[in-house]
Amino acid sequence: MGGHRGSSPTRVLIVDDHRTFAELLAFALGSQPDFDCVGCAATGSAAVELTARERPDMVVMDISLGRESGLDVTRRVRDAAPSAIVVIVSAHRDPDWVVRAAQAGASAFVPKSGSLEEMLTVLREVRQGSMLVSASTFGDAGRPQVTDEPGAASLTARESEVLGLMGKGLAPAGIARLLGISVNTCRGYVKAIHLKLGVRSQLEAVVKAQRLGLVEAGADG
Secondary structure (H helix, E strand, C coil): CCCEECCEEEEEEEECCCHHHHHHHHHHHHCCCCEEEEEEECCHHHHHHHHHHHCCCEEEEECEECCEEHHHHHHHHHHHCCCCEEEEEECCCCHHHHHHHHHHCCCEEEECCCCHHHHHHHHHHCCCCCCEECHHHHHHHCCCCCCCCHHHHCCCHHHHHHHHHHHCCCCHHHHHHHHCCCHHHHHHHHHHHHHHHCCCCHHHHHHHHHHHCCCCCCCCC
């Protein structure tokens, strides 16, 4: 999706309980021809209400909203508007938070300490179904480093289950049906697997998982 959607600007909702940050970002977006800020919300309930009413293309979500978790709010926003792209803004730089954001349905992760230029670049480049991590999140490396040691991936039990079914050639929709979860939830697990294994596709994930001994090579059941 990104900032260019034909001739229409990308409609963005900002969810942040820090009023100054929200207002500054809203002002910055308003000065860009390819963005249109449709509102700001400081709480989860307000975010869901505005999402349902305004149907934004994109939601910029603070990872912490007072006592609320921005990741929990992300799930509620995605339920209200499944096509909306969620970009998480966070002071956290631990790769685990990126994984959690992906599992919640977010498509990008940006540090709050980053520059406005970096933020706008991410908002223009982010796409549904991917996980774009801002370069400054992990310093010069640009993304978390994943080693080739079998234990380094640290997959959860559910992620391992999903990975095993991926190894059998199942798509997210089929995996979701088998596990009794929503397709969006399954896609979150797939994103997390891709992040932890340092891969970009299901085929790469399966090949690397076989090499690491996380799934059996040639397993058919």
